[in-house]
Amino acid sequence: MRIILLGTGPFAVPSLRTLEASEHKVLMAVSRPPRGRKPMPAPVQVAAESLGIPDWQPETVNSDEARARLRELRADLLVVCDYGEILKSETLAIARLGGINLHGSLLPKYRGAAPVQWAVLNGDSETGNTVIQMTPGLDAGPALGVERVAIDPDETAGELEVRLAELGAALVLRVVDELATGTESPVEQDKSQATKAPRLAKEHGEIDWSRSAVEIKNQVRALQPWPRAFTDWHRSADAALRLIVHRVALCDETFSESTPGNVVSTTGQLVVTTGDGFLSLLEVQPAGKRVMRAEEFLRGNPMQVGDELL
Structure with missing residues (x-):
């Protein structure tokens, strides 16, 4: 042929x-x-x-x-x-x-x-x-x-x-x-x-923490390598910091109930409340920086329990 x-x-x-x-x-x-x-x-x-x-x-x-x-x-x-x-x-x-x-x-x-x-x-x-x-x-x-x-x-x-x-x-x-x-x-x-699969845009990357942990995990997976999932860390003293989320895992541990998007653990891991369940952020990339594991990010960024990701 x-x-x-x-x-x-x-x-x-x-x-x-x-x-x-x-x-x-x-x-x-x-x-x-x-x-x-x-x-x-x-x-x-x-x-x-x-x-x-x-x-x-x-x-x-x-x-x-x-x-x-x-x-x-x-x-x-x-x-x-x-x-x-x-x-x-x-x-x-x-x-x-x-x-x-x-x-x-x-x-x-x-x-x-x-x-x-x-x-x-x-x-x-x-x-x-x-x-x-x-x-x-x-x-x-x-x-x-x-x-x-x-x-x-x-x-x-x-x-x-x-x-x-x-x-x-x-x-x-x-x-x-x-x-x-x-x-x-x-x-x-x-x-x-028939169903449609239109091209994704950067807006698809914004994480809505009111969705379930499973749905957000799928979003992070689906948007790799582009356009990538992201959220903003709202800090009390400084301007919000954009975080690109590269890898996450469902978290089986139980934490106190809190508003979706709230940080509930920064002890060796970075765990966030979702609309249904908890999600551990394994790898993140601060704006203008390289990708790093959560524990490395937390050593250089004093995130507190109760901080908001929006």
């Missing part, structure tokens, strides 16, 4: 490497152009160059000019993963068999840009990968391959995404092999079960 891979982020890199090592031919890797104040090459661009695969970063792959260039490659299939732009039907049509997409959820659940994060945020115990035949609808095409994966209760979204990317690469190759031999078995999605 002659393949064009469209991917930008790290989730697509294992699929690129796996396809390049297979009997199929990766003609080109297409990624989104670098953005931001300090633009850096996309992970897929870096991986393609290391593998000797031609790479290209068009402003949009849906332009007539981009389609004309890709059509010249005479690809059999587009493989799309973590690309960052929805492909129009005219773009999918440049390849003989259209396009397939690797998505990090059990579709139709969590259609959208952040399926892994929302699975962790909602406290799911299971997720997976789905490879679909692409259609103009967002993550709506028939499933060509599905793989279920258990979520560890302490696993962050970043850690889970790395696992799914590696497992998904093997699933992509299996589907490509089936398409090459005409043995694929598409299964239509049940649209009535």
Whole structure:
């Protein structure tokens, strides 16, 4: 099979490497152009160059000019993963068999840009990968391959995404092999079960201590490595200090009842009351400082029982 891979982020890199090592031919890797104040090459661009695969970063792959260039490659299939732009039907049509997409959820659940994060945020115990035949609808095409994966209760979204990317690469190759031999078995999605997984924003990181300890733990896990969960320590003598919360644990000890967000222990640990249960903050990062364990933070910051996190 002659393949064009469209991917930008790290989730697509294992699929690129796996396809390049297979009997199929990766003609080109297409990624989104670098953005931001300090633009850096996309992970897929870096991986393609290391593998000797031609790479290209068009402003949009849906332009007539981009389609004309890709059509010249005479690809059999587009493989799309973590690309960052929805492909129009005219773009999918440049390849003989259209396009397939690797998505990090059990579709139709969590259609959208952040399926892994929302699975962790909602406290799911299971997720997976789905490879679909692409259609103009967002993550709506028939499933060509599905793989279920258990979520560890302490696993962050970043850690889970790395696992799914590696497992998904093997699933992509299996589907490509089936398409090459005409043995694929598409299964239509049940649209009535569809849920959305929109991209997260920094505002999602603000901790609401009136929620349960379990819900806040899931929030901390889901927002790693970005945009990260945060709270403000309101100190009696100084201005409030922003704390980025990196790692937490449910606390089985019993403390006196207090208002959600109140600190109830600073003796070797940092325990905070929630709307249901207590949460131990294991690793925090004060504004402008590095990440540190709670006991180290407490040695340099005289937090008191009764202090508020809001």
